[in-house]
Amino acid sequence: MTIQSFIPPHRILMGPGPSDISPQVLQALSRPTVGHLDPLFVGMMDELKVLLKYAFQTENEFMIAVSAPGSAGMEACFVNLVEPGDKVIVCRNGVFGERMRENVVRCGGIAITVEDEWGTPVSVSKVEQAISQHPDAKILAFVHAETSTGALSDAETLGALAKQNNMLTIVDAVTSLGGVPLLVDKWQLDAVYSGSQKCLSCVPGLSPLTLSSKAIEKIQARKAPIQSWFLDQSLVLGYWSGGSKRSYHHTAPVNSLYSLHEALLILKNEGLENAWARHKAMHEKLKLGLEKLGFKFVVQEEYRLPQLNAVYIPDGVDDVKVRSHLLNEYNLEIGAGLGALAGKAWRIGVMGYGARSENIALCLRALEESLTQ
């Protein structure tokens, strides 16, 4: 086997992530590596915290990027907040709710699941019922924007419900951050994690994470030790807490953090509200075009994520053949269905830098041509 340098083609990424990345972010990625304890790098990390706080709309002191993908961000929340025997209400309306349940079990917690159909949001009344049946539950965990279905849940109401019942919330904001409103402080959310490769349009591999002071209190009051060393946030904080006291925990992924800094700066300069409006406008364009082509959406309009459009594959259309054709002929990637929707739906992402008119136009035209070829 003769191996040569890998020169990837220029794909247009309209799947569930990674999303299209702006040339500016890729350029930042390849800037010269400096040491992870270099004072200049430490300064950049302080700025990164400020930019992340803006994106999450929070004043939380605890604001970091986990040095690993969103799944590790999820696990960081559970291993730190769930102690053996803790009851956690987990809402399951797609792949990532199920992953949350797995995490609870692996932490020795007791998972009470609230089930909703794939493609529907988390039912607030079912959660209310679960809380009244399990008044000893300590945590409510749910996915804000289900990447497997494209359904948006009402994080504000769920957050308020948890607070009324003296519970903490763990919220998956992997696909929501930067694409739809997410107001961590206003909605009183406690542990919120995201991913770099969705609406932030940064390279995959980082998971922004914020914890409220109430979440920190629960971690500090733990009796059982945290089962993960790598994800033990009491140790990680020693590195991220800034200033000259910064202590070594692990070697930060320096270059990836450059690119996150750049991606967040782009978001800040555009303004969150403008970014949300752009996602919505591009979604509307795509929706009109898809409906003209006869596509039906998996999710009802009211709960639909603009950045993740799950549509049923039309009858008689070969899933793999069309997606391969789009990829090979147009360099266009759209996403396959996942879990219960595998083979039944496609997921078209309109995320971050990918939420542009030229991408929508290409996608619609290429889909039309591929379906009628």
Added chain:
Amino acid sequence: MTIQSFIPPHRILMGPGPSDISPQVLQALSRPTVGHLDPLFVGMMDELKVLLKYAFQTENEFMIAVSAPGSAGMEACFVNLVEPGDKVIVCRNGVFGERMRENVVRCGGIAITVEDEWGTPVSVSKVEQAISQHPDAKILAFVHAETSTGALSDAETLGALAKQNNMLTIVDAVTSLGGVPLLVDKWQLDAVYSGSQKCLSCVPGLSPLTLSSKAIEKIQARKAPIQSWFLDQSLVLGYWSGGSKRSYHHTAPVNSLYSLHEALLILKNEGLENAWARHKAMHEKLKLGLEKLGFKFVVQEEYRLPQLNAVYIPDGVDDVKVRSHLLNEYNLEIGAGLGALAGKAWRIGVMGYGARSENIALCLRALEESLTQ
């Protein structure tokens, strides 16, 4: 706070890692992102496995890069191989041996520590003694190249000892891979992890990991579930095992993997033996120069790592002042002491792309000027 794009200076990295990165690797890093399930990307990952097997000198079927830094590679070994109640002999002669012990405890295992002085290698006779006192121990864990001290341990003899006693080995090869001989199959090592940012001269954030068939058997025979979802290698393998059956686990850090592919290709083209010889030759140059300047090494010559040179800070010399001067005046980073050696030693890395005559010359000259300024 006005935040602008972060433009780092060009540092020369001669600390304990991250090491100097070749422009070729940084260029690979910023190539266009493709989807993590793109057939072309899957092909690149198959090549990456081949290149990693060469670097580790193994035919192990299980060969991946964990999507997180070396500490996560370490944790991946322990959470998968150690079940609650398992006895693990852990050799502690620096920071990373202690981290291994922490991992054993967090997995519910029983850690039997074999203690050696910082700066000395793991004592084979002490390990023999520990094994005879604990014949029920299932795993022997040790650090091949201690990044905190620069001491090389005899992985070949320790590996043979473990096999004679029907034990598995967990080996930290973070700083050894690519810098000194590491022969995973010949030495019969079972779980070996490394880091991208040392002698491979790739960006920080990835942890190459290989498992022997015996290690896989132990994982498959587990009764207790693996406490980490993210690091559960039985799940990760579904993604890395290749071909069209590739299943989604988490979004791979696409661009970082491009750069690892490129870094490993550079190593393959140079040849492992040549890379080892180059590290040794550059170490000799550095050693001569350092001795002329009056420096004393922490580690005896016999056990000294060429790629990580720990030297005592001369009496009367201000640690922080000199390192800051090197950084600010020469853009040269050398490493501070860690743990027991904090404030007492410096760690000068000669790793991967950084193991070049021009770096050695600069380091010696800049050190001389800084000490006498």
